[in-house]
Amino acid sequence: MSSRRLLPDPFTLALLATVMLASLLPCRGELARIFDGITDAAIALLFFLHGAKLPRSAIMQGLSHWRLHLTVFTGTFVLFPLLGLALRPLGHALLTPDLYLGLLFVCALPSTVQSSIAFTSIAGGNVPAAVVSASMSNLIGIALTPLLVGLLLATRGGGASWQGVLDIVLQLLLPFALGHGARRWIGGWIDRHKPVLGYTDRGTILLVVYTAFSAAVVEGLWRDTPLSALLSTLAMCGLLLALMMPILACAARRLGFSREDEITIVFCGSKKSMASGIPMAKILFAGQLGGLGALVLPLMIFHQLQLVVCAVVARRYATRGVRRVGEDDRDAD
Template sequence: MSLRRFLPDRFTCALIVTVVTASLLPCRGTAASVFNVLTDAAIALLFFLHGAKLSREAVLAGMTHWRLHLTVLASTFVLFPLLGVLLRPLLAPLVTPDLYLGVLFLCALPSTVQSSIAFTSMARGNIPAAICAASASSMLGIFITPLLVGLMMESHGQGGMSWDALGTIVLQLLVPFVAGQVAQRWIGGWVNRHRGMLAYVDQGSILLVVYTAFSAAVLQGLWKQTPLPVLGGLLVVNVVLLALALLATRYGSRALGFHREDEITIVFCGSKKSLASGVPMAKVLFAGHPLGMIVLPIMLFHQIQLMTCAVLARRYARPIEWKAAPATTD
């Protein structure tokens, strides 16, 4: 039974199938153009629905716990980028330059929403604060991530972020998100009642981007440039980043005097990186780069963080369950 918890979920299996399909049957020519148009439309719809789903009241209500939210944001947008830049001399030799550019992009991404809240709930943490912190991270990431990517690309010798890229971010991601927020008063209830539909759009847009990105990368010789030792090096890089983030959020929150429930929220919200936001953003921000190399680190990190945090959440919950046990046996 415990072994099943370490097996990949259905979406991860779908990602693997998509990568294999793109490797064997990459889209090209007219088909690639059609897939690119479909991908752009799916991404715009995704951010529109996220805007319509996000409750402004919940965010405003949760902002009173400002120390916790600042701690989560500092971990997401300060600690991770610093780790990516400072550890580059040690970690970059394990992978190719393009893959490490993808690692730097991973470090600039916002936190996840669904899994951060789910793991906080499983570990008996502060769920309202997790909802607010994860939602704020996702929303602010639309602005902060492109700026961080530009700064880190300069430090990586890749040049800064162009105004065209920022304009595309605004048009393709921010405008639909704001439109969703405006439309929330009319469709917000319907969207929240049909969360399954949002999950399909969420996952479908990611699969479309992954297929088009890996198709282009395969045609450019992705797998010839990424042997197994390099993939092993990427695994090590991801594990190191996640381990340092988990340690920093756990012991940092204790040093700052947070209660156990708040510590749990900080750990699970501050150590995550969003695949749902990362893959669409990569398509916009890295138009002139090998996109398959850019999204590969976040795809691998996604699965590692899910497996690791599932174990950690159960360990956090165990003492509370043990204390509650006598009351249930009387």
């Protein structure tokens, strides 16, 4: 593997720079309130554009390969939360309360879209199924993730209120629904200007990260979070991936899926969306802004880790696929 592939991508570097900026120059007082208002507007625009981007045909196609999608959704919204709860003893021993809460939040998030599809393609999987599964995961996650967070946090006696769950559904689902309803008028423009959605994704995430870490730094994030807890968060995120990917691969084989479908299940079911997760955290934990920086740290760590791990796994799937084709050709001869 070349050293270039191990280097962080530009967006990860931008995230790190944003965290550093918030640590050195956090926004306070009236400026913080102005940034909060801008961030709320950006989040609404982001989900409006995501709604306009999703074709109605993708929703209808989601019904056709229902066994694959049900397997992905089970991994994303059932197995992940159960693993998060199972790791509670380790979380309480190694992490701060906010970092463990952030880890539970990661477990409740929907799958990514772009990178799930990209890794499925690299590995030689069922790309059309990945497109539908990842898109449907995000659509369902807008409503289901807040409900899961409410249930998960109820098990630990705190966290987001059910009013917060209702707020996130209204503040995210309503713009999404309005955007989807407006697709007939603006869908063509969105499809022709896809970079606009990418810039909105990244810009919104950077805004939320800056405001969240600014508030957290003012409240003493780096003073109260030991280095050992950060390293433990990295280890626990790695453990989640190390458990989920083999479980999904084994389940796909036991359920009789093809190799291509197995690849789709592994990559769509094991990944978590930062593009959806950070805006959700900003709304869902609005009453805990002092701790929001620590709450999104596990998601930022998991995001980078899943990119590195999935890149390695995708190349191994692709290599095995080429090798198998070569063996089949020799058998035919």
